[in-house]
Amino acid sequence: MRDLLLPMFGNVFQKELIDEIEDKAVLKNLKAGTTLIDYGKYIKSIPLVLNGAIKIVREDEKGHELFLYYLNGGDTCAMSLTCCMNHKKSEIKAIAETEAQMVMIPLEYMDEWMKYASWRQFVFRSYNARFEEMLSALDAVAFMNLDERLLNYLLDVKTNTGTFEIFKTHQEIATDLGTSRVVISRLLKRLAEEDQIELHRNRIEIL
Structure with missing residues (x-):
């Protein structure tokens, strides 16, 4: 596991903490x-x-879902940290957008590893980063037109999946943005007419 941890977390965590993660995580x-x-x-x-x-x-x-943010290599989920620390049930859903690999740290080590400065800093940075991303999501809902939100969403998917091709149905996009499939289909058609995207069967290509 060490050869997987070091490229992403070798400059984040001190050696002793890397040793503990290798020993305790799955x-x-x-x-x-x-x-x-x-x-x-x-x-x-x-x-x-x-x-x-x-x-x-x-x-x-x-029961309406709203997309909040993505986690990528080097990240953890601050909302899951909060649920763990407060022993609360999860208020979010985390879904693999692409194939993904991660290490799972058992809850009991959350507090114990606070003795490591690098762990404390990582947790605080994660809270701050996710808080800013949630504010951006709220700002988008409150202040952006839906066509702007849609384009930002597509660019966000591209950035986080590393490909210009987005394999999502119109309904899946509508669910993430909290609107209807009909509205999303109309806006996607407009983006296609503006040569910002190309629409294919079950696939959207960003130009």
Whole structure:
């Protein structure tokens, strides 16, 4: 596991902490579409993402989902950290957008590893980064037109998956953005007419 940890976390964690992670954590491989964390479940392990993209979404009282942010190599999920520390059920869902690899850290080591300065700094940076991303998501809902949100969403998917081709249905995009499939289809058609994207069967290509 060390050869997987060092490229992503070797400059983040001190050697003693890397040793502990190698000894205590479990390596996990996910296929695209796999749910890592689900609503209403207790989180017993914290993911440290080695590679791939993990999509984080949140559900409202009516069951509508809203896309919040992505986790990539070197990240962890601050909201899962919060649930673990407070022994709360998960209020988010984490889904593998692509094939992904991560190490899962058992809950009991969260507090114990606070003795390591590099772990404390990592946790605080993660909280700050995810908080800023959630603010951006809220700003988009509050202040952006849906066509702007859609284009930003497509660019965000491209950045986090590393490809200009997006294999998502119009319904999946509508669910992430909290709107209807009909509206998304109309806006995608407009983006295609503006030569910003090309529409294919079950595939969107960003130009």
